[in-house]
Amino acid sequence: MNIQDRRDAICRDMPAQGIDLLIGFHDNGHFIEKPNAVMLLAGFKSLGPTAIVLHRDGECGLIVSPAWDAERAAERVPGAIGSDDLAAALGKYVERYKLPPARIGVAGLAGMPWQTESAIKTALKGEPRAMDAMVLHHTRRKTRDEIARARKATDIAEKGYERMLQIARPGMREDELATEVRWYMKSLGAEDNFFMMTSGPHSMAVLPSSGRRLERGDLILGEMTPSYEGQMAQICRTVSVGPASELVKTKYALLVHALKQGIAKAQPGNRMAEVCNAINAELEAEGYGEFCHPPHIKRRGHGLGFGSGLPGDVAPDNDIVLEEDMFFVIHPNQYLPETGYMMCGEPTLITATGHEVLTANLAALAEIHL
Numbered sequence: 001m002n003i004q005d006r007r008d009a010i011c012r013d014m015p016a017q018g019i020d021l022l023i024g025f026h027d028n029g030h031f032i033e034k035p036n037a038v039m040l041l042a043g044f045k046s047l048g049p050t051a052i053v054l055h056r057d058g059e060c061g062l063i064v065s066p067a068w069d070a071e072r073a074a075e076r077v078p079g080a081i082g083s084d085d086l087a088a089a090l091g092k093y094v095e096r097y098k099l100p101p102a103r104i105g106v107a108g109l110a111g112m113p114w115q116t117e118s119a120i121k122t123a124l125k126g127e128p129r130a131m132d133a134m135v136l137h138h139t140r141r142k143t144r145d146e147i148a149r150a151r152k153a154t155d156i157a158e159k160g161y162e163r164m165l166q167i168a169r170p171g172m173r174e175d176e177l178a179t180e181v182r183w184y185m186k187s188l189g190a191e192d193n194f195f196m197m198t199s200g201p202h203s204m205a206v207l208p209s210s211g212r213r214l215e216r217g218d219l220i221l222g223e224m225t226p227s228y229e230g231q232m233a234q235i236c237r238t239v240s241v242g243p244a245s246e247l248v249k250t251k252y253a254l255l256v257h258a259l260k261q262g263i264a265k266a267q268p269g270n271r272m273a274e275v276c277n278a279i280n281a282e283l284e285a286e287g288y289g290e291f292c293h294p295p296h297i298k299r300r301g302h303g304l305g306f307g308s309g310l311p312g313d314v315a316p317d318n319d320i321v322l323e324e325d326m327f328f329v330i331h332p333n334q335y336l337p338e339t340g341y342m343m344c345g346e347p348t349l350i351t352a353t354g355h356e357v358l359t360a361n362l363a364a365l366a367e368i369h370l
Helices: 003-016 037-042 069-075 087-094 116-122 133-138 143-167 172-186 246-265 272-285
Strands: 022-028 048-057 058-062 105-106 198-201 219-224 226-228 237-241 301-303 329-330 332-338 340-342 345-352 355-356 364-368
Touching: 003 037, 003 048, 003 133, 022 037, 022 087, 022 133, 037 058, 037 133, 048 087, 058 069, 058 087, 087 116, 105 116, 105 133, 133 143, 143 172, 143 219, 143 226, 143 237, 143 329, 172 198, 172 219, 219 340, 246 272, 246 329, 246 340, 246 345
Parallel strands: 022 105, 237 364
Antiparallel strands: 022 048, 048 058, 198 219, 219 237, 301 329, 329 345, 332 340, 345 355
């Protein structure tokens, strides 16, 4: 499947949805859990307010801001228009269709700044119909290009982790370590990174890095989520500063075992809830049932990408059926009273016959030898 296949499927669905035109919007607020209709339907990562326009006959247009970014946008959608006034340019573009607002669908409009949203509604001469659910449904599976980018992002994440193991030492500040690792991943091609890293002898959760200095006996928690050309991948890792205790080794092995049970359930035709329940069952059997549910834990992973979060959270109430080319991270990150919070997690792709973990090396407790 490629991005044109996505657009074609949406165009075929428009008559049943009662619309003739679909407009997808996004601003420049790229976040791991914020849907991005422009990325999903154009493969374009916007610098400012941007709209993609699809007509039911297959015609596709892209309007970007700032105006000078049109040349880059045209690499994704030929004939892309640049404008410093998105609402005005969009109004002029759709005027030729002579459609009432009820025949125009929108996705992502509610996520735009309110001034922009209001101006767009004025330009469209009324209230268009929200079609976010339709767009997400047709983009729940990754394209060939997105999967290739996910592989590259995974490789960057693993190399970033290797870099962390090389340079982390007692006395080094968390934020110094995080900055070095983040910039190293950027040098490998990550244009963005949802990156969390914290440390301590008994952490309650993973947090943004601070000025705290690493100490012998700490566990470093790392959640590395580089984006490569708009597609994210995530790994979760735990590192002991110095030799880990036997207790930490035993409890971390339990988390990795639970991770493997969850991965085994990542099969086409299974529900996402089954992945979560398989992880929880292993921990509940060891007496940690209290810590497998809110307020301690609400999910065991999530969808990946700056475009769509589907197939959604690895959670007990997520009944979405897994399909080929769905992509998400499985992470049984867990607080245990004996050890504190520990992390392990792998980016996982659903295949036609099962699953593929994209990392070269599954999570294992690492030790920094002093």
